[in-house]
Amino acid sequence: MKLVDVMLPARNYESDHTRFMRELMERKPELAQQQQKGRAIWWDKRPPDLAERRRMDEGSVAQAPYVYQDA
Numbered sequence: 001m002k003l004v005d006v007m008l009p010a011r012n013y014e015s016d017h018t019r020f021m022r023e024l025m026e027r028k029p030e031l032a033q034q035q036q037k038g039r040a041i042w043w044d045k046r047p048p049d050l051a052e053r054r055r056m057d058e059g060s061v062a063q064a065p066y067v068y069q070d071a
Helices: 003-007 016-027 031-042 050-058
Strands: none
Touching: 016 031
């Protein structure tokens, strides 16, 4: 046994979650593609139209300070 192994026993540690995910991806490699499809639905969207965003920002009302405190 090397000195490094004695000093760093966690070096070879693999958490239950990591093991589960690794085994799951080995059993079902198509999950990576399904994950990308799901991500595209909710997160990978085209940037909003800047002119539309500017128009929406112009119509916003500034929030009053201390909104959670009753006077």
